[in-house]
Every structure is written in structure tokens, then in C-alpha cells.
Amino acid sequence: MSQVVIFNASPRKNGYTAKLLEQVAHGAKSKGAKVIEFDLNNSGIRGCQGCYYCRTHDGCSIQDYLQPMYEAINEADAIIFGSPIYYHQITGQAKVWLDRTFSMIGGLGDFIPRHPGKKAITIFAQGGADPKIGVDDVNFINNVFALYGWDLEDSIHCCGTHDSNFTISEELSLRAFKDGENLIMHL
DSSP: OOOOEEEOOOSSSHHHHHHHHHHHHHHHTTTTEEEEEEEETTTOOOOOOOOOOOHSSSSOOOOOOOHHHHHHHOOOOEEEEEEEEEEEEHHHHHHHHHHHGGGEEEEETTTTEESSOEEEEEEEEEEOOGGGHHHHHHHHHHHHHHHOOOOOEEEEEEEEETSSOOOOOOOHHHHHHHHHHHHHOOO
């Protein structure tokens, strides 16, 4: 059975990021995948302590809500990450998580991916209608995933969510669902 791990960096349980991540999950589940989800807004998450345990170990020394993610990522076929764009950047929750994924590359200076070959999808939602507002962070996350040896299958950048008439289009919702299906069908 294929395994997909989802990381949701939105504090809004029913926000646009969560809704699009849910569609990807439904698509993957429709093809028989096991889906594991991590809520990065969980209060039991601690930030990186700069101890460098992860430079010589495959994982982190911090025993908190995120500790199981290292095994989940190791066993996963695909990684899905979603974050709103707040003030032109990923959320603080996303940044804490990103710091804690430093163990995805090994060694004290070689930066060799420890878990390459995963498929990946990223999802970003932002209030501003201009996609240029968040494009630097979208590219940054996608480039970090490439550093980890993860193959980006799609990156959804949903813009204009502050508009009072905004709704996720059927086309965008279907795209997210199909992304989930395709992850599993192309493994």
C-alpha cells in the first residue's frame, strides 16, 4: 500500500490551504493510499534547538508531536506540504517544521539526501491576488524539496483569498484531487 504524508502549516482548520490539502488526500485515498496527516499548528511542536543531532542521526533529538514524522517520511512514497502565505512568507508554523526537516539531508557538510525519490506536491494560499507576492517562498520551498531529492509533481498557488467573493474553483479543487490520484497511479 502506498503511503502519503501531509503537512498542514495553516492555523485555519477549514481554510483554503486545508481544503486543497483535503482534496489531495481524497484523491490519494481513492487510489488506495494510506494517508498520514500532521497538523503543524499543534501546540506540542518545539522549534529546532541547533544541537546538530540531526547531522549524525536520521531524525531529531526533540521528543514532541513531530517525532513520528521522521519514520513516516522514511516510509512514505509521497510528501504533501501546504502553507498559507502570510505577509509575503510561509507561516511561522511552516518555518518551524522546515527547520525540523534539516535531517532530510545528511552529514556535516555533504548535504546528501537521506530519503530521496519521494514524490511531492506543495500547496500555497494567499490573500493577495497577485501571484508575485508569494512566488519567492513558493520557489524556496520547492527548491528545498529538490535538495531533499523529492520530485515535485505539482505546486498549487491559490491567490486572491481575501476577496469576499472568493471560493475555490471547481477546476482548482479537481486539480488537487487529480494530483492525489496521480501520485498513487504513477508510483
